[in-house]
Amino acid sequence: MSEVVVLGAGPDELVAARVLQQAGRRVIVVQEHAVPERVVGWAPAQIGRLEATRPDPWLRTADGVELFADVKRSAKSLGPRDAERWPQFCDRMARLAALLQEIYLQPPPSLIDMRFALKVRRLGRAGMEDLMRLLPMPAAELLDEWFESHTLKGALCALAVRDIQQGPRSAGTAFRLLHSHLGSPRGVFRPATVNVAPLRSGLTIRESPVARIDVSAGAVTGVTLASGETLSATLVVAGADPARVLGELVEPGWLDPDLLRATRHVRSRGVAARVRLELDRAPEWPTLTLAGTADDVERAYDAVKYGRVSDRLIIDAVADGPAVDVHVQYLPHTAVDTADIQARVVKQLQSHLPAIRSSTVESPVDLERIYGWPEGQPHHAELSLDQALWMRPLPELSGYRTPLRGLWLCGPAMHPGAGVIGAAGHNCARAMLGSP
């Protein structure tokens, strides 16, 4: 009998499994869905050394804005005023990111937490004021305060709204821009691509769909696989989204209907498709962002509010030799016409690329089917201010614990989730082991 069953084999589940195994627990991982080997995000050092690559320049637009890890070099493609302000902007954002990085590696602070308040105070007056103003701001407004170049602002807006159904004029997207800076050197606002495959080593992983989480007398007793086989366990750690874990895998009747209703209200709308292109040869650029101005990004968002695919998609491509990964936004999570998505991506990118040999498209619907991401949302719960920190994914669940004894949640929907690779799993496992 194994003591712990970990449901899911994403980076968060694997990190949780490793921490528990290292603490002497017997752990078995049950993998239900495919897992991407390379994940875009920040892998904090605590979860182990993983190979991370990031393009340099990390941002490049069609009309010549090029931003590098070298802040001075970035200034060359900017106008004089923007060039002067870019290093100042980078400094301000780096200081705020340092605070977030610190609080992301622990369970979320409570809303009224004196220690958290003291940490914030340590930023000093300027830093505090920055933080209080910045968190609720729209990215477009923050960038308008700093810069003139419409392309620069548009491309940064595209990064700020990545994977959320919000536009750059929506409050809270400046926080998103800051979030995408975490773990990167000063001056880089694009998360790295991380190879998470090594996280699997040393773990027992079974591939099987799961039928249910077994509960008896308010405590978990194990997991029943689709084959009917039962794995008994006193602890079950699930990486799927809370609505699925609590609403579908746990038998009805054990949980408060209000909590279940709240899990169904967690917003997890996928807004992007992923396209992988195989080219004749490597393109001349390591990355290319076709976003236009902040208004263009906002207009692209307008369409998805009414359930339509944007006429002008936001395209963000990162090359890996002759292979190119393209993030395509905004599409409603119901979009299934992959041929149409492909045609439009090719049309918008064509003039910037060598000949395309082949391409694969994953629509939000595909992403849900293949990877188990609810509505195709890779973060399981969109990272907006009402679903971040002490609210992530719901205040009742923010401590990784569920009302059922022995059942824990560790997936991307948990704090900090959303592109902080493995941190939710790490925090969850530490909470299970009773250490802060």
Add this chain to the structure above:
Amino acid sequence: MKRHDAIIVGGGHNGLTCAAYLARAGKKVLVLERRERIGGAAFSDEVFPGFRFSVFSYVVSLLRPEIIRELELARHGLQILPLESTLTPLANGDRLVQWSDHDQNRAELARHSPRDAEAYDEFGVLLHRMARAVKPLLRMAPPDPASLHPAELLDMLRVGRYFRELPQKDLHALWKLLTMSAADYLDEWFESEALKGTKSASGIIGTLLGPRSPGTAYVLLHHYIGELAGVFRAWGFAKGGNGSVSAAIAAAAQAHGVEIRTNASVSRIQVKSGRAASVVLENGDELVAGTIVSGADPRRTFLGLVREENLPEDFAAAIKRYKFRGASAKVNLALGELPRFTCLPEPGPHMRGAISISPSVDYLERAYDQAKYGEFSKRPYMDIVMPSMLDPSMAPPGKHVMSIFVQYAPYHLNGGWTDEKREAFGDTVVNTLAEYAPNLKSAILHRQVVTPADIERIVGLSEGNIFQGELSLQQMFFLRPAPAWARYRTPIHGLFQCGSGTHPGGGVMGASGRNAAMEILGVRA
């Protein structure tokens, strides 16, 4: 030169409230109003012979009950007539009416969605509780969380303790209200499009934001903070128009000895070695007082009346980036007969309530989309009241006045506002409304269209923002109007602010004026 203890610049309802409280504490107070009549945007006028209008602001709900009580406004002539219902006409000829009568309301909601009828009470209880949690904050001067001053620390601790004593559940509900969009928030509760549309409309008032913009859920709460005669959620109409609110506060102020001077346009506030020394009028008169309080908005106060060189650099920068972006307009109609709404053609109690053109969230969001890019909404949101139904003195017998609050009419219109565009906008409003009430056009005797540019020109509100600055999260509480200067004080000694551009801002509430007076008098809330 006659010396006063305090001079208030601007005779709007907040300036008058501040003056009244200062005078009540024994100060010698002078109010200077640029226009020939007091009231600012809370102003009634006989715009067309026989027809009186609340030209700008048009309903009363947020006016703080303690102000009504302490300044004895009822004795000074304030009479509030409650609005009993909200009618939302729908394109298919149906309607949704929200009644103040509980059972009637429930039956009507159930007609649209039995589930919504069930959820409605629970929703009301939650928002009522949230409103209660927020109310003490409306009465206080926001502490500065970055300050190390012992008094500020103490206040910060008090706020912290207050929140810690709230149940966790309420705290989280409050956070959701602060950060979510009205549409997302309402989606968690209701399914009827008309109900969600009408409720979310209260979240967008006065801002250039749509119902799907995060941060708009908070303003839903304002409807539950409104409190008339102790009844929550009651909206009312001041007898004689909203100018009567200002008139009552002015009467109370005068009873306490306040001197009010109209046609007294202030050209600048003189600063001498970091201190506000005097007020200089446009006619050259210079008036000296120990305390000068500005009821004008932050931009007019600091970048107009006070010169920028008298301000610390970061403060001036904060005031410059303070957002206004007015997006609201008014259309005032004099009508020869009552409009007949296709959905409820006969005159009835619904005509004494509000009428809301907000059939769905998408309708409002589309209206916003156009404004975002600098166009006025082709099919705008409207909040309509017919004051003559409640107060027949507003119009000649048998005739009526209709007040239409409209969004969105962005101040920053592409190409700017012109007379042609104003009239085109007026036509859009009338045409849209006529789809629901076909006899409207023939009933119109006169029409007055007030755009944000007009509001700025006439009342002096920058960019026509009715709240003296957008009520968005980064401009609220201790950030309103600028960090470190939210306590009604300013970097200039002896100069204070008391307008809606300070906490809690917005609406004919009077809280800013009262809080400023308490701060000046050194009274802790």
